[in-house]
Amino acid sequence: MSTAREEILQRVKAAIGTRAPEEPVAREYSQAGTLSEADKLDLFVSRLEDYNAHVYRCAAGEESATIAEALTARGKTKILIPPGFPAARLPAGPTFIRDTGLDYRDIDATEGALTAATAAIAMTGSLILTHSETEGRRALTLIPDYHLCVVYTSQLSETVPEGLRALAARRTSPVTTIAGPSATADIEMTRVKGVHGPRVLDVIVVSDK
Amino acid sequence: MSIRVGESAEAATFPKAAKKLLQNTQLRRNVRRATDTIRAKRAKVVEEMPDWQALRTAAQQIKKRTLRDLDTYLVEFEKNCTAAGGKVHWARDADEANAIIIGIIQSHNQKEVIKVKTMTSDETQLNKALEAVGISPWETDLADLIIQLGNDKPSHIVVPALHKNKSEIRQIFLDTMGLKELGHTPEDLAGAARNYLRERFLRVKVGFSGANFAIAETGSVCVVESEGNGRMCVTLPDVLITMFGVEKLIPSFDDLEVFLQLLPRSATGERMNPYNSIWTGVTPGDGPKEFHVILLDNGRTKVLADEESRETLHCIRCAACLNACPVYRQTGGHAYGSIYSGPIGAILTPQLQGMEHSTSLPYASSLCGACYEVCPVKINIPEILIHLRRKIVESGGAALTERMGMAVAGYTLADSGRLATVQKLVQIGRQPLDAIGLPGWSAARDLPEIPTQTFREWWKARGAK
Numbered sequence: 161m162s163t164a165r166e167e168i169l170q171r172v173k174a175a176i177g178t179r180a181p182e183e184p185v186a187r188e189y190s191q192a193g194t195l196s197e198a199d200k201l202d203l204f205v206s207r208l209e210d211y212n213a214h215v216y217r218c219a220a221g222e223e224s225a226t227i228a229e230a231l232t233a234r235g236k237t238k239i240l241i242p243p244g245f246p247a248a249r250l251p252a253g254p255t256f257i258r259d260t261g262l263d264y265r266d267i268d269a270t271e272g273a274l275t276a277a278t279a280a281i282a283m284t285g286s287l288i289l290t291h292s293e294t295e296g297r298r299a300l301t302l303i304p305d306y307h308l309c310v311v312y313t314s315q316l317s318e319t320v321p322e323g324l325r326a327l328a329a330r331r332t333s334p335v336t337t338i339a340g341p342s343a344t345a346d347i348e349m350t351r352v353k354g355v356h357g358p359r360v361l362d363v364i365v366v367s368d369k
Numbered sequence: 370m371s372i373r374v375g376e377s378a379e380a381a382t383f384p385k386a387a388k389k390l391l392q393n394t395q396l397r398r399n400v401r402r403a404t405d406t407i408r409a410k411r412a413k414v415v416e417e418m419p420d421w422q423a424l425r426t427a428a429q430q431i432k433k434r435t436l437r438d439l440d441t442y443l444v445e446f447e448k449n450c451t452a453a454g455g456k457v458h459w460a461r462d463a464d465e466a467n468a469i470i471i472g473i474i475q476s477h478n479q480k481e482v483i484k485v486k487t488m489t490s491d492e493t494q495l496n497k498a499l500e501a502v503g504i505s506p507w508e509t510d511l512a513d514l515i516i517q518l519g520n521d522k523p524s525h526i527v528v529p530a531l532h533k534n535k536s537e538i539r540q541i542f543l544d545t546m547g548l549k550e551l552g553h554t555p556e557d558l559a560g561a562a563r564n565y566l567r568e569r570f571l572r573v574k575v576g577f578s579g580a581n582f583a584i585a586e587t588g589s590v591c592v593v594e595s596e597g598n599g600r601m602c603v604t605l606p607d608v609l610i611t612m613f614g615v616e617k618l619i620p621s622f623d624d625l626e627v628f629l630q631l632l633p634r635s636a637t638g639e640r641m642n643p644y645n646s647i648w649t650g651v652t653p654g655d656g657p658k659e660f661h662v663i664l665l666d667n668g669r670t671k672v673l674a675d676e677e678s679r680e681t682l683h684c685i686r687c688a689a690c691l692n693a694c695p696v697y698r699q700t701g702g703h704a705y706g707s708i709y710s711g712p713i714g715a716i717l718t719p720q721l722q723g724m725e726h727s728t729s730l731p732y733a734s735s736l737c738g739a740c741y742e743v744c745p746v747k748i749n750i751p752e753i754l755i756h757l758r759r760k761i762v763e764s765g766g767a768a769l770t771e772r773m774g775m776a777v778a779g780y781t782l783a784d785s786g787r788l789a790t791v792q793k794l795v796q797i798g799r800q801p802l803d804a805i806g807l808p809g810w811s812a813a814r815d816l817p818e819i820p821t822q823t824f825r826e827w828w829k830a831r832g833a834k
């Protein structure tokens with residue numbers, strides 16, 4: 161008796177039959193963006209806001225002050241951070257807990273998480289995390305009810321193809337794309353904010369180019 | 370070997386089921402309202418994409434290329450997924466898939482599994498198989514939870530509880546979640562689901578998912594979702610089992626850039642859905658320690674063998690064709706007797722499980738072409754429907770009169786004007802239809818018996834919205 165693997169592959173081969181000549185894929189869709197830096201940034205911010213994320217904009221060097229502002233606005237005092245999040249960007253005041261293999265239940269008991277990102281896409285208002293040392297493992301930005309994400313304009317692409325290609329070397333790390341807080345359209349097809357992932361998403365966009 | 374697509378082999382024929390559903394005015398109102406909403410949203414976000422047609426063409430070409438060399442891509446996926454620490458299993462049919470899954474769960478001595486919406490597991494009736502051996506499956510997608518708690522059946526491939534409105538959902542939650550009180554807003558209902566499932570997400574050691582895309586080049590899997598329940602299921606458990614049909618492969622990582630633009634806009638009318646998770650094998654220190662993939666055939670290679678209809682396998686399950694279909698919009702999904710409803714269900718179910726089980730489905734259409742127009746991967750559904758009808762005729766599957774009656778059903782359900790015409794015809798005398806043998810077809814399928822009142826109500830309400 162042949163194994164399921166052999167049998168399925170055999171069926172596939174038989175089903176395909178004679179192979180037609182290979183046809184090229186015409187990638188005639190927009191790949192590179194066309195907007196100016198300023199317009200791209202505006203688009204990104206408006207798309208994020210469209211999906212109920214709150215956006216802060218600041219210049220490079222103002223990260224810690226802006227982080228403080230965002231946390232104060234939400235009344236957060238104890239925040240999780242990934243193991244490699246730069247200490248220099250942390251404001252004085254709130255308590256920051258580095259995630260060094262915390263139990264999921266401990267993460268569940270925290271007020272939120274502060275992380276960096278790998279890339280972002282203006283057109284869809286997406287943040288892309290590849291869960292590096294500054295972004296933390298996946299659970300960190302999933303279990304808590306609040307996510308504060310710091311992203312740089314140098315990481316921002318205009319289009320989806322540009323954004324995904326920016327992952328290049330990191331695409332076999334876990335990848336999470338985030339567009340707004342968790343939501344559902346399951347009740348009468350209307351987007352309702354906040355189900356299982358963080359119900360509140362704040363984004364700090366830092367201009368560094 | 371038997372191919373099973375949920376319970377569809379035992380389901381009533383389309384006209385019989387449709388007749389019954391057409392009398393449920395609440396259900397029809399819910400379906401109409403939901404599909405109206407989603408169609409408007411889709412139209413808006415598709416319109417803002419000047420390159421939409423180019424994306425559709427690229428998607429079609431990528432899928433075609435995938436199927437052309439599917440054997441190569443499957444082996445490539447297996448190699449790369451295995452190299453990254455995943456374990457790949459192959460399943461010829463539903464029973465084989467369920468047995469593999471049960472074996473994995475039992476080898477860890479677990480009694481529970483958390484699940485994110487997976488069409489293939491509905492296809493194999495996994496939940497039933499798990500329960501039979503004492504394993505509890507927890508559905509975590511809000512709509513699936515509504516279906517599971519309400520002991521109901523899915524009626525839509527993206528929003529399975531689309532036929533339920535807010536207050537009906539609230540009642541189900543009140544009855545089954547042991548809540549003392551529950552608010553009336555959608556936010557309250559989402560909050561109740563969050564609380565209900567949170568403890569399970571943290572406790573259960575085995576997760577189960579499907580995949581929207583599996584990338585041969587990297588051995589990665591991609592799950593597209595909104596609520597974060599998918600992220601929970603693929604991240605928190607120690608053991609993750611992911612099952613998908615062999616046609617879910619795409620050749621390269623870059624191909625995602627096409628589908629991740631087409632799918633959210635087509636499915637929920639969003640520029641991007643809140644979350645996409647892409648992972649490759651096992652990542653030390655992040656997520657599950659053990660990862661299993663099950664590559665499912667269950668009839669797909671049969672579909673592949675028919676050159677004229679194999680593009681059915683291009684489907685990315687966005688449900689745009691359901692929302693656009695004038696027949697689906699009247700009957701809802703249950704009439705199709707399968708987890709795959711609407712135009713895609715009408716072509717997929719019969720091909721997967723064999724035409725003899727679903728001879729009426731390819732007739733559940735007026736061939737108006739709306740499905741083809743919205744399909745993000747350009748599947749020519751009307752052409753495939755005609756092809757399948759021809760196959761049914763050739764195999765002597767359905768009696769001539771039955772086929773005619775069903776064709777009339779599809780035609781009239783699609784358009785109120787046509788319904789009136791047929792009704793007039795029948796008022797003049799049932800003879801024309803009777804004469805060709807419709808009595809044998811039973812009154813239950815006799816289209817003119819659709820309550821006119823209800824239909825007019827429907828039409829008026831539609832205009833008033």
Ligand code: SF4
Nearest residue numbers: 684685687688690744
């Ligand atoms: S057939 Fe096309 S429109 Fe219908 S669900 Fe599949 S991809 Fe979407």
